Amino acid sequence: PFSLIEGLAIASYAIGAEKAFIYLRGEYHFLFNLLESVIKQAKDKGFLDNLEIQICEGAGSYVCGEESALMNSIEGRRGEARYRPPFPPSKGLWGKPTIINNVETLMNIPKIILEGARWFNAIGTQKSKGTKVFSVSGDVERPGVYELVMGSPLKELIDIAGAREVKMVQVGGASGHIIPKNMMDILLCYEGVLGSGAVTVFDETRDVIDIVHKDIAFLAEESCGKCTPCREGTHIMAEILERLSQGEGFREDIAALEDLSKAMMAASLCGLGQTAPVPVLDTLKYFRNDYELRIHQSEILRALKAQRLDISN
Numbered sequence: 015p016f017s018l019i020e021g022l023a024i025a026s027y028a029i030g031a032e033k034a035f036i037y038l039r040g041e042y043h044f045l046f047n048l049l050e051s052v053i054k055q056a057k058d059k060g061f062l063d064n065l066e067i068q069i070c071e072g073a074g075s076y077v078c079g080e081e082s083a084l085m086n087s088i089e090g091r092r093g094e095a096r097y098r099p100p101f102p103p104s105k106g107l108w109g110k111p112t113i114i115n116n117v118e119t120l121m122n123i124p125k126i127i128l129e130g131a132r133w134f135n136a137i138g139t140q141k142s143k144g145t146k147v148f149s150v151s152g153d154v155e156r157p158g159v160y161e162l163v164m165g166s167p168l169k170e171l172i173d174i175a176g177a178r179e180v181k182m183v184q185v186g187g188a189s190g191h192i193i194p195k196n197m198m199d200i201l202l203c204y205e206g207v208l209g210s211g212a213v214t215v216f217d218e219t220r221d222v223i224d225i226v227h228k229d230i231a232f233l234a235e236e237s238c239g240k241c242t243p244c245r246e247g248t249h250i251m252a253e254i255l256e257r258l259s260q261g262e263g264f265r266e267d268i269a270a271l272e273d274l275s276k277a278m279m280a281a282s283l284c285g286l287g288q289t290a291p292v293p294v295l296d297t298l299k300y301f302r303n304d305y306e307l308r309i310h311q312s313e314i315l316r317a318l319k320a321q322r323l324d325i326s327n
């Protein structure tokens with residue numbers, strides 16, 4: 015954690031900021047005392063004479079990971095995205111110029127200054143430098159946090175975590191890309207697939223539509239509701255996917271999911287709504303047969319029910 019404080023101090027010095035915030039999601043309250051202690055130790059040593067660092071705890075909202083909703087939350091307002099422009103560097107917290115960076119980015123700064131930009135540039139791929147921390151969960155023997163060089167194959171990460179009989183992997187959390195098992199050589203970097211670093215492995219026993227339904231239901235719950243495409247789109251998608259997963263789908267559902275996806279990606283105000291359709295579109299691309307088979311089964315069931323009704327009449 016000291017490299018976070020150091021990175022924060024260097025970044026603040028570079029832009030002339032006298033106040034910095036560490037935004038801690040509500041679920042990670044257990045880290046509060048540790049952070050407070052490292053800030054105090056740095057202060058006692060005189061490293062933070064010109065900088066005040068405040069830890070700001072959220073209440074667990076997913077959308078507060080989005081930069082403008084995060085600023086609202088720090089200001090004590092409802093955690094919902096802001097219209098942009100203006101962007102944070104010109105008008106951010108309390109209307110003042112603000113930069114917002116991920117903890118990982120800030121923690122890279124001291125090392126880059128010590129070792130030099132050439133050293134850092136030599137790690138990773140052409141467009142993705144350094145290392146990345148991944149949190150691996152799901153059907154693996156060793157779930158946990160792993161740090162890999164940018165550009166490592168996805169297969170390397172899931173092998174380290176002990177994945178077996180993989181059906182697909184979701185990279186980047188609930189709105190992350192779904193990678194089918196025949197694409198495990200894809201590279202973990204901006205040129206390949208990356209996202210937030212949350213990686214979930216699903217084995218052959220998992221139901222694709224059920225997984226996507228859970229993703230979208232979660233995002234519908236976490237949508238802040240400020241813009242219509244996301245507020246309505248996530249709920250309608252969740253309803254369609256629930257129907258499909260329960261074997262009550264219709265042929266038109268696939269086109270409806272695709273149309274909704276396009277509208278949400280084009281018209282949503284922030285990243286939550288813009289990326290929510292990603293797992294839907296990926297599974298429609300790589301696992302379309304699963305959708306079509308489920309709809310076909312629904313049609314047969316409906317036809318059988320209708321026949322039974324006819325006979326009993």
Ligand code: SF4
Pocket residue numbers: 077094095236237238239240241242244245282283284285286287288
């Ligand atoms: S996209 Fe969703 S989360 Fe973002 S502002 Fe619109 S409703 Fe809120």
